[in-house]
Amino acid sequence: MSSADLAKSIGQELPFLRRYARALTGSQSAGDNYAAATLEAILADRSPLEGVDVRVGLFRAFHAIWESSGQPVADADGGARGQRAQVHLSGLTPNSREALLLNTIEGLRPDEIAKVMQISPEEAEELVQTAMNEMGNALRGKVMVIEDETIIAMDLKGIVQAMGHEVTGIARTHTAAVQLAKEKRPDLILADIQLADGSSGVDAVNELLSTLGDMPVIFITAFPERLLTGDRPEPAFLISKPYTEDQVSSAVSQAMFFASTEGLEAS
Structure with a gap:
């Protein structure tokens, strides 16, 4: 070559x-x-x-x-x-x-x-x-899902719950995500990039991190290479669409190890 x-x-x-x-x-x-x-x-x-x-x-x-x-x-x-x-x-x-x-x-x-x-x-x-x-058996925590497509949102919720984590709720817009996080602070956020009202999952997450403090975030996108340039602030955890159950489970397990000890339980 x-x-x-x-x-x-x-x-x-x-x-x-x-x-x-x-x-x-x-x-x-x-x-x-x-x-x-x-x-x-x-x-x-x-x-x-x-x-x-x-x-x-x-x-x-x-x-x-x-x-x-x-x-x-x-x-x-x-x-x-x-x-x-x-x-x-x-x-x-x-x-x-x-x-x-x-x-x-x-x-x-x-x-x-x-x-x-x-x-x-x-x-x-x-x-x-x-x-x-x-x-899969190490830590348990609270996960918030930000996803506008109902079928995908329910699928993600099911995968996360099957792992033993608590799902605090599903938000389909930027505004709903902010409100949900205020009601119950998650240990981890699982978020799509594009939301139902045209708002950005990235913007929603950035606002949440600025108000709630640092926590791991897993982004889901059909175009992962766009968030892997190294030229600007970008996610540490990223899953490609279409995803598999093993990909979601692996990413959630990895990210949980970087979550705060608050609210986490060892199994």
């Missing part, structure tokens, strides 16, 4: 590396810093890209940096929030959370995850299952 073709291929995959890195750290800035470090490492040494497709090679290079850095989630945005997350995450099987994200959010097969982590496909598959068991 020529340098120009390689640069183009990496550019196409970079938004999804950012998504993965942000979900791991719970932070846009920390995640994007890891993505940038990965690109610098590849410029110095292309060996992680050898024998695999570009996406797998990128994640392989990232994983080497992530492992060598000690996975410092506590350095993520939020200070105390990051430190609480580190405590929550310390009880998980090493590499299980990474394997779960690579599989459910980024769509890598066990054999591809194996190449990323330098393990066997069987070990990769076992790590994904372990993460589902450990993270």
Whole structure:
């Protein structure tokens, strides 16, 4: 592959590396810093890209940096929030959370995850299952859903409740979201980008965060690459439409580890 073709291929995959890195750290800035470090490492040494497709090679290079850095989630945005997350995450099987994200959010097969982590496909598959068991049973909290399409809203509510979380309610507009959050503060927000009245889910969330304080937010969008540019404040957690139940469950479980300890219950 020529340098120009390689640069183009990496550019196409970079938004999804950012998504993965942000979900791991719970932070846009920390995640994007890891993505940038990965690109610098590849410029110095292309060996992680050898024998695999570009996406797998990128994640392989990232994983080497992530492992060598000690996975410092506590350095993520939020200070105390990051430190609480580190405590929550310390009880998980090493590499299980990474394997779960690579599989459910980024769509890598066990054999591809194996190449990323330098393990066997069987070990990769076992790590994904372990993460589902450990993270799904770790924390319980309150989730607010901001979604204007009734069928999708009810589906999201059902997935979240099946995980054992409380759904504080469903808001279909910016105004309704603000009112609902005032009535019962959530630990996590699950929000669509475009709402029924033409208002923005991003604007609604920004207002909520400015009044209620910091909390994790998962955005759902049909165009994830538009929110993975790294050029402005963007989400740490992002799900693509159409989504799967495993994607929602994985993202909610990940995000709960970065929620406030207030209102959370260990299972």
